[in-house]
Amino acid sequence: MRKYTSEKYIELVEKIDDPVFQSWQRAEMDVIGKVKDSKNKTFIDLGAGYGRVLPDLVKIARNVISIDINPDMIAELERRTKMYKNATAIGGDIQGLSKLLEKGDVKNPVLLIIQNTLGTIEGDYKKVLSETKSVAEKYQGEVIISILRQEVLKDYGMRFYTAIQEMTGEPDLENIDFERGIFRSKTGYQSKWWTSDEIEEIKSYFGGKVVNEFLTPHFAIIHISF
Ligand SMILES: C[S@@+](CC[C@H](N)C(=O)[O-])C[C@H]1O[C@@H](n2cnc3c(N)ncnc32)[C@H](O)[C@@H]1O
Numbered sequence: 001m002r003k004y005t006s007e008k009y010i011e012l013v014e015k016i017d018d019p020v021f022q023s024w025q026r027a028e029m030d031v032i033g034k035v036k037d038s039k040n041k042t043f044i045d046l047g048a049g050y051g052r053v054l055p056d057l058v059k060i061a062r063n064v065i066s067i068d069i070n071p072d073m074i075a076e077l078e079r080r081t082k083m084y085k086n087a088t089a090i091g092g093d094i095q096g097l098s099k100l101l102e103k104g105d106v107k108n109p110v111l112l113i114i115q116n117t118l119g120t121i122e123g124d125y126k127k128v129l130s131e132t133k134s135v136a137e138k139y140q141g142e143v144i145i146s147i148l149r150q151e152v153l154k155d156y157g158m159r160f161y162t163a164i165q166e167m168t169g170e171p172d173l174e175n176i177d178f179e180r181g182i183f184r185s186k187t188g189y190q191s192k193w194w195t196s197d198e199i200e201e202i203k204s205y206f207g208g209k210v211v212n213e214f215l216t217p218h219f220a221i222i223h224i225s226f
Contacts, residue, residue: 006076041108047117051080097131109141119192146221150181
């Protein structure tokens with residue numbers, strides 16, 4: 001499943017000429033930027049990649065903890081976190097989030113699962129949701145989750161993956177499950193896009209208070225407090 005390097009990821013994600021993708025990334029930062037009293041909070045970026053949003057987070061946060069499992073991403077993430085006094089990187093599996101944070105400097109956490117990381121988890125996304133919920137409950141924290149919608153996988157999604165196929169591989173047309181929102185490529189890359197029912201299920205699973213929501217036909221960004 002893990003077929004890309006941080007270099008390729010940065011090149012494609014930062015330079016992609018796709019107005020929907022760009023507006024999605026801006027909307028994520030808009031929701032994150034509206035977190036109240038952010039200077040008193042620890043932002044925990046789950047599946048942080050190479051640290052795309054790190055420069056924005058360090059400006060608004062008390063501190064930032066960025067976690068990723070991909071050794072290639074971690075190397076770049078560590079290089080970037082060293083540039084800031086209030087940032088740390090953890091190489092690890094967010095299916096074991098509580099344990100990873102045991103020695104971390106965590107105060108009023110805001111847990112971020114953005115850029116559809118939940119759809120591309122190496123492992124079981126339900127385990128990630130349950131760990132996220134348990135950390136958020138323990139610290140009475142907040143969660144911001146940003147995901148792509150199943151309804152647009154067939155047209156927008158296929159154009160998107162064709163544009164970035166250098167990284168994700170050629171779409172495997174026989175094995176893509178549009179009904180369930182599961183994209184698959186011939187190199188084994190997989191990404192889930194979420195139905196409206198699943199988005200509602202995730203919200204009710206967390207059970208907290210919805211502080212902010214940014215919903216479009218393409219994506220859903222939800223900010224929940226516990
Ligand atoms: C779609 S990328 C998003 C990167 C980042 N959130 C961003 O907005 O730029 C998903 C990231 O999640 C990481 N990831 C996938 N499964 C993981 C796991 N079980 N534990 C930690 N990181 C994981 C991948 O290595 C990848 O960097």
